Amino acid sequence: MGFLWPSALLLLLLLPLLVFWYRRSLTPPAASAVLHPDLATLARASEKRRDFAHHLPAVLFLLALILGIVALARPIIPILHADPRTTIVLALDVSRSMRATDVLPSRFEAAREALKVFIRELPQGARIGLVTFSRAATEVVAPTTNRQRLLDSVELIGLEFGTAIGEGILTSLQALPPLEQRKDAKDPSELATIILLTDGRSISGIDPLEAARIAAEQKVRIHTIGVGRVTEGPVPGLESVYQWAAYFDEDVLKQIAAITGGKYFFVNSAGKLRETYQQLSQSFVWKVKQDEVSSIVTLGAGIFLLGSLILSQLRRQVA
Template sequence: MMFIWPWALGLLLLVPLLIWLYRLSLRPPAESVVLHPDVAMLARASRRAQNWRQHLSAGLYLLALVMAVVALARPTLPVLQADPRAAVVLAVDISRSMQATDVQPSRFEAARAALRTFIRELPEGMRVALVTFSRDAQLVVPLTTDRGRLLEAVDFLDLNLGTAIGDAILESIMALPPLSERAEAPDPRSLASIILLTDGRSLAGVDPVEAAQEAARLKIRVHAIGIGRASDGAVPGLPEQYALAAQFDEEALKEIARVGDGEYFFVDSAAKLKEAYRTLTRQMTWRVRRDEATAVFSLLAAGLLALSLALAQVRRRVV
């Protein structure tokens, strides 16, 4: 913890003085001395009566004063936030094969749920864009920090025919800041990344690996997530003519991630998909911002003071 006005903490030197004055006030005045036939018994009774409860109100009052002094010093606490220069593009497959039900409730609904979680858990200040692709690629939401806008766009996603993975990577590259804006960073790739989610193989457009090579040339990191299955056979929830399109090219996705200096994830459940996005969230570029916490300590001091006065009032009550 750091303080904007650290000199105010000097007031804490008064705490030992307050404790001494409090202990002094507990001593009976000389005028209250009386003769008693059994002094030993009186001393034992006095010791039994003196327990921690009788000092609780004073202790809370002293703690409230300490919190008030800390608040006066204007403390600051570290808060993690995204580097405002950082940007990420979510490239999402919306081909018809995404309606397969081998991932419950379906690949498409699992993807939307994972995207919502990812967007909500984004570090503060992170800029995100949304690109969808089927037979072609489209920028749905340009880079923004408006999570509500992104969530609304995810809710309105709809399926279409085709899978153009290479076009999606190129569209995502155009949505990201140019290399000239990131060139001075120690690692320009840490400020620009693409998270590609697909359940199929590229059937149209530019070769995906060539598109990933273009991203690498521009210092853009590309992560690839394959959802569904990479094996042959019928796919639950899909007509037979979609079977080939619904089996993603795992080797191509691994190569995209390798060339793009990213990670490859194979997911076959909604839980694994959410965990993949969470893993990528933890890799975002963070920086520490210090926020003033004066209000927090002021409220704490007020609460302790109110509790101290309430306990003191209870102890004064005559039954």
């Protein structure tokens, strides 16, 4: 934490004088001392004065003063922000083979939960879009900063037939800001990223490598995630008709990442999938912005002051 007006904190040096004055006001002057015949009553009165509750209004008032002085110094805290042009499109394979349970509870459920974690943990400021692809690609959510809308949409995704990775890339490209809006950046690809997850091979649409070359021309980076397995064989949780499409082409995913300057990840468990998305969330370029929090501190001071006034009034009524 820092302060825009740190010199205001010098006012805190006056607080010990205020505490001294308060404690002195509780001690009656020597001239007022008298002999008291009822010693039991005197003892009870002394205990009452020593009771912490008796001093609570003053303590709350002191805390209000401290927070008020801190607010006057205009405190600031560092918060991660993204360049407002930063856009990330999550491209998700929704083919039927994603029902396989070699990744528990299933490839699809593990991917959906990992996406939710990524959306929640990504620092504020970046826009996130969602594209799904099976035999065709669909822009489910245009890039937005509304995280709840994204989370709700992820929850509603269903599975379809087929896999068209290239179409998923092209549809994701259409959702990203054009190169003209990013060309003044040191690295335009840092402001436009696709994170593509698939568990199968492309069987329709444009060739994925051709789509990757188009993305590279537009300075768009693609990170690829292959989930499941890379070899043929029985896959739990799938009917026999889908077994042949339940493994992905690792070489193609590696090439897509290489062509666009991205990274390739192989995932075979739900935990590893979450770690992959968390790692990717930290790979973007974030700026530390100093945000002023004077209003929050002032609110705290007001709450303490109100509490002090209420307790003081209650004491007067009881007395």
